[in-house]
Amino acid sequence: MDYVTIALAKGRLADITVELFEKIGISFTDYFSNSRKLIFANEEEGMRLVLVKARDVPIYVEQGAADIGIVGKDTLLDTKANVYEMMDLKFGKCRFAVAALEEYTGNIDRKTRVATKYVNVAKNFFQKKGEPIEIIKLSGSVELAPIMGLSDVIVDIVETGTTLKENGLVILENICEVSARLIANKASFKTKADQVEKIIKALECTVQERKYSP
Ligand SMILES: Nc1ncnc2c1ncn2[C@@H]1O[C@H](COP(=O)(O)OP(=O)(O)OP(=O)(O)O)[C@@H](O)[C@H]1O
Numbered sequence: 176m177d178y179v180t181i182a183l184a185k186g187r188l189a190d191i192t193v194e195l196f197e198k199i200g201i202s203f204t205d206y207f208s209n210s211r212k213l214i215f216a217n218e219e220e221g222m223r224l225v226l227v228k229a230r231d232v233p234i235y236v237e238q239g240a241a242d243i244g245i246v247g248k249d250t251l252l253d254t255k256a257n258v259y260e261m262m263d264l265k266f267g268k269c270r271f272a273v274a275a276l277e278e279y280t281g282n283i284d285r286k287t288r289v290a291t292k293y294v295n296v297a298k299n300f301f302q303k304k305g306e307p308i309e310i311i312k313l314s315g316s317v318e319l320a321p322i323m324g325l326s327d328v329i330v331d332i333v334e335t336g337t338t339l340k341e342n343g344l345v346i347l348e349n350i351c352e353v354s355a356r357l358i359a360n361k362a363s364f365k366t367k368a369d370q371v372e373k374i375i376k377a378l379e380c381t382v383q384e385r386k387y388s389p
């Protein structure tokens with residue numbers, strides 16, 4: 176039997192995903208041993224788990240280096256990978272929003288400068304509104320940009336709103352909801368149909384029956 180390889184985003188979504196797989200009977204025991212290993216196997220189930228950066232999950236799955244992946248909808252929207260989006264896992268919930276300093280009035284006679292990690296999401300959102308913008312691509316701590324005069328607004332993820340609040344920013348507009356998604360490689364979905372479908376069915380039951388509430 177071929178392995179089914181799962182690409183998992185390191186960071187926020189990782190532990191919760193491994194726990195979810197445990198709930199459907201697929202354990203990666205070494206995972207919680209705090210090692211620097213990036214690949215874990217469950218020989219009995221014929222499964223492999225690889226830990227990659229969030230933005231690389233769609234690339235691994237699109238290229239077929241992994242059969243399925245777990246990644247935030249934010250990353251999926253921004254990277255536009257050619258993969259199947261199979262299901263909403265209902266955790267990692269947050270949303271995309273446009274935010275600015277409380278005192279921002281929007282009264283400027285030039286393009287709005289938008290700081291973000293999510294270039295495509297920001298571009299699409301403002302394009303639909305017909306508003307010309309200049310993108311300032313950052314890698315993190317995006318809330319700093321308006322404070323430092325680097326941008327007028329930001330497009331970023333908001334979960335509790337604490338980061339915005341503690342930095343004097345407010346939401347101007349909500350863009351869309353975000354949560355973790357299960358994605359699948361298009362070829363694997365056919366060639367490993369039985370194994371992939373079995374995993375998806377088990378996950379669907381667990382997520383839907385709310386046996387799993389992060
Ligand atoms: N408060 C939150 N902030 C950021 N992401 C969140 C939050 N809540 C849920 N998520 C989800 O968790 C995913 C992973 O976030 P994480 O912070 O681990 O990595 P990242 O910010 O994409 O990458 P990196 O920190 O390596 O640049 C996000 O893509 C998003 O879908």
Ligand SMILES: O=P(O)(O)OC[C@H]1O[C@H](OP(=O)(O)OP(=O)(O)O)[C@H](O)[C@@H]1O
Nearest residue numbers: 315316331332333334335336337338339
């Ligand atoms: O609404 P909150 O609950 O405060 O969460 C939102 C914050 O969390 C994320 O940052 P992260 O911790 O990933 O840092 P980074 O953006 O610098 O990578 C996001 O980019 C926001 O800054």
